[in-house]
Amino acid sequence: MASSGRSGSSSSFNSGVPPPYQTFTPTSAVSALTSESSAPPTPLGPLDLGPPGFHATIKLYEGTLNELVIYLGPWEIVGNGGLEPRRVVWQCSYAGEILEHFLPSDNPDELFPYTLHANHRRFGDPREMELYLTFLEPHRIRYTTLDGVMHDEFAEVKYEFTTIEGSIQLQSDIRRKDLIDWFDVDVAWSDTHRRTDAYGNVRGMGAIQRMKLWRDRYTTSHSLTFYASRLRRWKEYPIRDFDRDLRHQDDRHRRLQLDARGRRGSGSDSSQAGPSRDRRFSASSIFRSSSRQNGSFSGASSPPTPQSVLDIRHLGIQFTRNNQVQAGTGDYQRFMEQWEIAHDADAEFGVPFPANVVELESPVMNGISGVHSPHLPNGIGELSSPEMAALVEAADTADQDEENTP
Incomplete structure (x- = not known):
C-alpha cells in the first residue's frame, strides 16, 4: 500500500493533478499569489524632466x-564691485524666480x-566632466x-549643465577669459616640488x-591653470x-617640461652659458652693472630680454592616458598643438597690455578740428574757441575798413 501510494502520488504529480491529500481551493495561498501576479502591472508615474529650455540645475x-x-x-x-557685488x-524656468x-x-x-x-568616470566621455561645474569654497x-x-x-555650489557649451560659456564669463581647451594630468611638478618624494611616492604640486x-x-x-592639490x-x-x-x-610616458624664460638654470640660459658662469659672481661685476645703469658706459647695448616673474624654473606635466578617445587625439598630443598656437599668438602680439587699466579717450589734437584761417602762416589750424573767433572777426572787419577808406 505504501508503495502504491508513492507511485500514485508520483503519477498524479507528473500528470499535473494535485494529490488527494491536498485541498486545492481558489482561496488558497497558491491561488492568491497566482491571481496577484496575473493582474496587469501598475503604470509608472510621469518622469520629472523639468521645464523645457533650462540650461542647468x-x-x-x-x-x-x-x-x-x-x-x-x-x-x-552684473555688478562691478564696491557697493554692487x-x-x-539666473532667470529660473518658473515665473517670478531668480537665483543670484x-x-x-x-x-x-x-x-x-x-x-x-576624467578618472572619476572611467567609462564615460571625458568631455562630459565639464557638465558638472563646482567651486572649492562655499x-x-x-x-x-x-x-x-x-x-x-x-x-x-554645484551646477549640472545640459550642454558642454553652456558650461564653457559660464566659466568664460566668470573669469573674463575664453576657455580654449582642457587636459587631464596625472601629476604636475616643478623644481621646488619634485615629482616623487624620498620614498618614491608620486607627489608633485x-x-x-x-x-x-x-x-x-x-x-x-x-x-x-590647475589646482595644486598638495598645496591646496x-x-x-x-x-x-x-x-x-x-x-x-x-x-612613451606622456611627459614634458616647460622651461621658464630668463630663469637661471632654464633651458634657454643653459644653451647660452654654462652653469659655472651662472654661479660666478664678483664685486667687479656688481660695480659694472651699477655703472651701466647709471649711464657711465656709453655705446650700443642689446635690448633687454623679457624676465620671468615665476617662482619656479620649470613646470613638468605627465598627462593621463584615456582609452575612450581616438588614438592621436589624446591630451598629450592636443596640448603640444595648443601650446604652439598659443605661444605663437602671444609672441606675435608683443608686449601684453596691463590688466585692470581703464584708458581715457585721447583729447582732440591741435589742428585736427581747427579752423584754417588765411591769416595764419602755412595754413596752420587752431582749436576753435569764442575768443579766437572774435579776434579773427575783428581782424577781418579792420581789413575791410582799410580797403574802403579812400
Missing part, C-alpha cells in the same frame, strides 16, 4: 529633507571654476520667488587634476613666461 539644502532642485535658464553677470543672476550667485571676489583672475578629472546663494526670499546663505588653457578677452594672452591652492602660469621649445619630452 542646482540643488539647495542638498542631503536634507528640504532638498530642492532649481531649474536655471539664461544668466547674466559681482554676481551671476554672489562671486567671492570682484577680480576675475581670482575665480577658478572646478571640474573633476559661495553665497540667494533664491527669490513670488513668496519672497527662500534661501540666502553660503552653500556649496597636484595629482589627478584637470588643467585648463585660457585666453584673456582684453589682453588676448594665454595662461594655464590654485596655480596660474602665463604662457609667455615659458620657452616655446619643449626640450624635455617623453612620448
